[in-house]
Every structure is written in C-alpha cells, then in structure tokens.
Amino acid sequence: MKKKNVCAVVILIILVVVLLAVFFYMKSKEPPKLGKYVYGSLDTVDASWVELKADFVFIYSRGQALSYRPSGQYEVHGDQLILKTTDGDVIFEKTGLGSNAIELISDPLRHENQGKIFSYKAFSN
Numbered sequence: 001m002k003k004k005n006v007c008a009v010v011i012l013i014i015l016v017v018v019l020l021a022v023f024f025y026m027k028s029k030e031p032p033k034l035g036k037y038v039y040g041s042l043d044t045v046d047a048s049w050v051e052l053k054a055d056f057v058f059i060y061s062r063g064q065a066l067s068y069r070p071s072g073q074y075e076v077h078g079d080q081l082i083l084k085t086t087d088g089d090v091i092f093e094k095t096g097l098g099s100n101a102i103e104l105i106s107d108p109l110r111h112e113n114q115g116k117i118f119s120y121k122a123f124s125n
Contacts, residue, residue, distance in 0.1 A: 065099035
C-alpha cells in the first residue's frame with residue numbers, strides 16, 4: 001500500500017513539473033504587448049520610444065530632438081522583436097520582466113543605445 005502511495009506522489013510531482021515547464025515555455029513565446037515602450041522620461045530630449053501597433057506596425061523614436069522616426073513592419077521571433085527599417089533591422093529582446101520591458105540589442109544607427117531597457121508605458125491604437 002505504501003509503495004503505491006509513493007509511486008502516486010512521484011507521478012503527481014512529475015506531472016506538475018511538466019505542466020509548469022510547458023506553461024512557462026508558452027508564456028515566454030508571447031509577443032510584446034501593443035503600446036508604447038519608453039527609455040527615459042517622455043519629458044526629456046533624450047527620451048527614446050517604440051510604439052507597437054496592430055497588424056505588426058511600429059513607430060520608433062531614437063530621441064525627441066530627432067525628426068526622423070522610422071516606421072514599418074515588425075516581426076517577433078521567440079523573445080526577439082525585430083523592427084524592419086530602411087537603415088537595417090533594429091532588434092529588441094524581451095527581458096526577465098515579462099512583457100512589460102524590452103531591451104535594445106542592436107540599432108544600426110545608434111550603437112550607444114544598446115543595452116537600454118524600454119519600459120511599457122501605455123496602450124495605443
């Protein structure tokens with residue numbers, strides 16, 4: 001009788017571990033939320049932001065003082081968010097903060113911005 005109980009407990013533990021692993025794997029594959037992700041404060045000149053819209057459309061501002069704001073289509077591959085610009089791909093990656101923050105991995109025009117964390121601020125249409 002005790003042997004059956006031990007087996008049942010072991011099987012239950014294995015099942016829970018497998019279900020948790022599947023849950024967290026699926027959670028990591030969620031695309032970033034639609035809306036605006038901001039580095040810095042929108043009140044400052046050096047603030048950068050990226051706005052993700054429906055139908056995989058984006059607008060990217062490298063700074064308030066710059067008039068050029070690339071826009072176009074974005075793609076999601078695993079944890080990476082790839083903005084397709086005429087200057088080359090701008091790559092962000094989801095952080096350990098879930099879908100509330102993305103980290104700039106690569107920007108062909110602003111190498112000094114690499115590693116900056118953009119935080120989710122607001123939903124937009």
